[in-house]
Amino acid sequence: MLDENAMRLYSFSIGNSRWSEEDASVELNISLAEVDAAKNLLLKHHLLHAFGDDAAFFTANPPDVAVATLVETDVQRVHQLQGDIARRRGEMLALMPLYRELKVASSSSEHLEILEDGDMVTRYLSEASRDVSKEVLAVQPSPISTVERARLSAAKDIELLERGVQRKTLRRDRDRDHAPTVFLSQELAPYGAEHRTVATLPLRAMIFDRSAALISRPTFDCDFAAIVVHSPDMVASLAAVFDSVWDMATPMNGDSEPAHSVSKSGGLSAVQASILDGLAMGLTDEAIASRIGVSVRTCRRHIATIFEVLGADSRFQAGAIAVSRGLLRPALLK
Template sequence: MLEIIGLSHAEQALYEALVERSPATLGELGHAAPTAARLEQLGLITRLPDDPPRYVAVSPETGLDALIRARTRELAAARHRAAQLGARFHGAAPGQDSTDLVEVVVGKDAVSRAFQRLQESARRLIRVLDAPPYATPVGGNAVEFELLERGVEYRALYDRRAMEVPGTQSLITRYVAAGEQARVGDVPVKLALNDHPMAIMPLRHDGHDVESALVVHDSTLLDALAALFEMCWERAVPLQVRHGRLAEATGPADARRDLLPLLAAGLTDPAIAAHLGWSDRTVRRHVRAMMLRLDAQTRFQAGYQAVLRGWLDEP
């Protein structure tokens, strides 16, 4: 069992014997000195100054956890190296055939592996348009938590339908608490992009499961997908964790609190500027930003959407 963190069968047997029976001599336990020396080197046991020497086990929570963390760092470094080699592989031929720019992966396992590869090959940024159906049951993306801890930025836009999937809101709460930038809105297609550059999206838009996907490498198609993400992101509503629960963020509260009642009342830009003491340019900038966030085509729609969302009722 413990071979995965570097212990031989004999070393594991001696450590387990000392966990159950400490202190004890090697003669009492029937083990050889080299095995004990190796466990001392790993920080799993301590020798007492007796003659013959007796040994005691270091608590598993301390000793084994240190070995597990070390192995985790080694695996993370190996994944990073694999991502670097993948980048060389896909970028090795500047004149590569256009068919190499798009891969088709088939099967839920293959789709999951492709998404994991996309995450692990990211340098600084991952962007996700998230919506049902899911290739795997909603249960947490362990890779995301690892990468967030390493400083990789995650920007995730969740479709409102995803909020109805059991367990999704509590999971997003954990992501946001770990550092993810999250928003909610209308998602036209499931999509994930990294700065490798690479993207993955379903091969088909219908059905109940993601059985196949397209993996897109550096191309103008990738530029178009990135632009689609940014357009959807600008129109979505930020999410935040408030009192331990997921909630829509209020954004720049002071500016919105001053602007929205006047916008909902139908005042013109010059009238709003005169009322608030802003320049016409400042008013136009805030109105454009507000319309994007509310996914409104007109000022009237923006005011109406603000009322529906209860933004005018906020303190």
């Protein structure tokens, strides 16, 4: 930024509150032309200014003052650009309700809408949560990352519940011991929200008043897009699938008798209870591991533990003991 002469002249200026080019030339032992070039470079960077009204004398500016002067114009341009961006974004987003309305109504056969990014999904969820009046059915295959996020989520859900909206959420069995998930479930239970778990869930989904559904689009990793389903028949089918899985799922808060409660689990964890279900269904180790989201090796360790807890020597014997002790979900015995 500054050459050697400019640095020397700036150092000289700091130690001399009022100086002329002749003073600097003598003190620094450089020509007047070199002093003038160095002075102009310092003036360009606002590290010098004329002393009072006398243009023949100069004094130094602190670097922080210099940089503030240098970037002032740029800061103003940035603020103006930010304002322009916000205005344009607002103008475009104001068209979204019209777009959605006409997009859905444009053809009687058009029942799906693609929300291509996370911002569109967030806006849709906000509007759907505002308009829902009876029921929200949710499928959540991923746990909440932190208790703080769980607390924020609980606050939003409580607003719905206090409006009389029923909330049912399906989660995975292995999230039953996940602290943020447990926190959220316990926070919402007094308001009537229900959380149940199953061995595995394929994708994230939400159904609003059984009239519209939002389904994640897992086309690739980190795909934040989603599909909005408007077709009454398709939404009814999704809700029917949810109801079927819900009836077989295990409650988290004891709001009804758990299929794998502590009193009935026979010393098995929630994950092991899910594996026991898989054994009763005749699934292979690989199929069970894939179903509950663990490695085959981990699954086999759990199976060995199940055999030890039940006192069984084979899958058949484990199934028979589980039936005799009432450890299997009723739906598996039908």
